[in-house]
Amino acid sequence: MGVPFMPVRGVIGSDYTKVRPDFxxxxxxxGHDDILVVPAVSPDxxxxxxxxxxxxxxxxxxxxxxxxxxxxASDKVIVSAEEIVSTSELTSSQRGNFVSRVHVSAVVHLPxxxxxxxxxxxxRENEEALQRxxxxxxxxxxxxxxxxxxxxxxxxxxxxx
Amino acid sequence: xxTPGFAYTTEELMATLMAREISNGETVAVGTFSPIPASAAxxxxxxxxxxxxxxxxxxxxxxxxxxxxxxxxxxAQRRRFDFFFLSxxxxxxxxxxxxxxxxxxxxxxxxxxxGAGSAMLYYMVRKVILFKTDHTVKSFVEKVDLVTSAASSPxxxxxxxxxxxVVTPLAILVKNAETGFLELRSVHPGISxxxxxxxxxxxxxAFGGHIAESAPPTAEELTxxxxxxxxxxxxxxxxxxxxxxxx
Numbered sequence: 001m002g003v004p005f006m007p008v009r010g011v012i013g014s015d016y017t018k019v020r021p022d023f024x025x026x027x028x029x030x031g032h033d034d035i036l037v038v039p040a041v042s043p044d045x046x047x048x049x050x051x052x053x054x055x056x057x058x059x060x061x062x063x064x065x066x067x068x069x070x071x072x073a074s075d076k077v078i079v080s081a082e083e084i085v086s087t088s089e090l091t092s093s094q095r096g097n098f099v100s101r102v103h104v105s106a107v108v109h110l111p112x113x114x115x116x117x118x119x120x121x122x123x124r125e126n127e128e129a130l131q132r133x134x135x136x137x138x139x140x141x142x143x144x145x146x147x148x149x150x151x152x153x154x155x156x157x158x159x160x161x
Numbered sequence: 162x163x164t165p166g167f168a169y170t171t172e173e174l175m176a177t178l179m180a181r182e183i184s185n186g187e188t189v190a191v192g193t194f195s196p197i198p199a200s201a202a203x204x205x206x207x208x209x210x211x212x213x214x215x216x217x218x219x220x221x222x223x224x225x226x227x228x229x230x231x232x233x234x235x236x237a238q239r240r241r242f243d244f245f246f247l248s249x250x251x252x253x254x255x256x257x258x259x260x261x262x263x264x265x266x267x268x269x270x271x272x273x274x275x276g277a278g279s280a281m282l283y284y285m286v287r288k289v290i291l292f293k294t295d296h297t298v299k300s301f302v303e304k305v306d307l308v309t310s311a312a313s314s315p316x317x318x319x320x321x322x323x324x325x326x327v328v329t330p331l332a333i334l335v336k337n338a339e340t341g342f343l344e345l346r347s348v349h350p351g352i353s354x355x356x357x358x359x360x361x362x363x364x365x366x367a368f369g370g371h372i373a374e375s376a377p378p379t380a381e382e383l384t385x386x387x388x389x390x391x392x393x394x395x396x397x398x399x400x401x402x403x404x405x406x407x408x
Contacts, residue, residue, distance in 0.1 A: 010280055010314075011280040011281060011284075015307045063226065063228065063229060
């Protein structure tokens with residue numbers, strides 16, 4: 001949106017105003033109440049995973065998530081996608097949010113890119129992998145093994161499926 | 162889990178008690194990790210509140226939004242929700258909730274998922290039901306370690322919403338408007354007042370001087386829960402749908 005802060009209802013009276021000094025209480029300039037303002041979140045880079053993208057960066061993302069919002073807030077946006085399709089196929093495709101190429105810096109074809117979480121109609125969550133992650137998160141040896149199996153092998157051209 | 166000696170599960174009882182609070186035509190919103198509230202909203206719609214609008218986060222069928230959680234939260238800020246359901250690792254005597262951390266915020270003993278939208282929803286949703294799947298002295302405390310969402314707020318703040326009631330596996334608590342503290346409205350069938358008080362970390366007087374017994378689910382309510390509701394929550398909460406319903 002390009003504005004420095006946003007008013008938010010509620011929050012005042014909770015401890016967030018103590019532990020987050022960047023959350024400020026101001027007088028509503030258009031009313032008689034106090035209101036909280038929070039600073040803009042402007043990421044340098046956003047990585048979002050789309051259902052489909054075209055080669056120009058136009059893409060369709062989940063409407064259940066805030067990926068489209070994230071794309072519009074970030075300086076650089078790298079889109080990975082289950083499928084790369086033509087622009088005409090993209091605009092006539094499945095339910096989801098359209099993100100314009102205007103916001104997108106790069107597109108990567110990455111089937112399975114949301115795993116082990118789910119991705120629309122493409123695949124469900126991989127419960128076994130998620131359970132392994134939960135166990136691995138508590139142990140540095142297990143975590144290294146998990147990283148190697150599920151992440152680092154892609155660096156060496158591993159099969160992403 | 163089935164309570165020994167009863168023909169319904171604790172989840173069915175809690176969902177039924179929440180569902181009965183909803184009037185026909187009201188808008189009911191359900192957030193993440195809330196299988197019992199989701200069941201309650203669907204039960205109400207399938208029984209006495211057929212014209213109610215139901216939104217369930219994480220559901221394809223009950224999520225008519227195109228712009229993610231932003232659109233949902235903005236609708237809440239516009240006072241369009243009559244009901245929302247919040248929980249907390251801790252709930253205190255005043256009805257404050259803690260979803261952030263056990264212990265010190267900067268050096269937590271347990272780091273929790275965080276308050277998310279609760280710090281706004283508790284203020285902007287007309288009737289907020291707090292729910293908890295355990296009722297112990299550790300979860301119902303005199304004062305929460307960190308207030309992620311406050312039951313009361315300064316008078317200069319615009320606040321159309323707030324606490325409606327607290328539903329636990331043992332009892333229903335409500336706020337005494339004069340003292341600002343939670344009190345005991347009803348105990349569930351087979352649960353003694355002593356047991357509720359022994360499992361609560363603060364003094365719990367009888368609301369209005371009288372403690373009722375919560376009315377158990379009727380045969381009709383159980384039929385709807387075990388049929389339509391179980392089916393509807395299965396895609397969102399498969400593990401819950403398997404174990405929460407009796408019959």
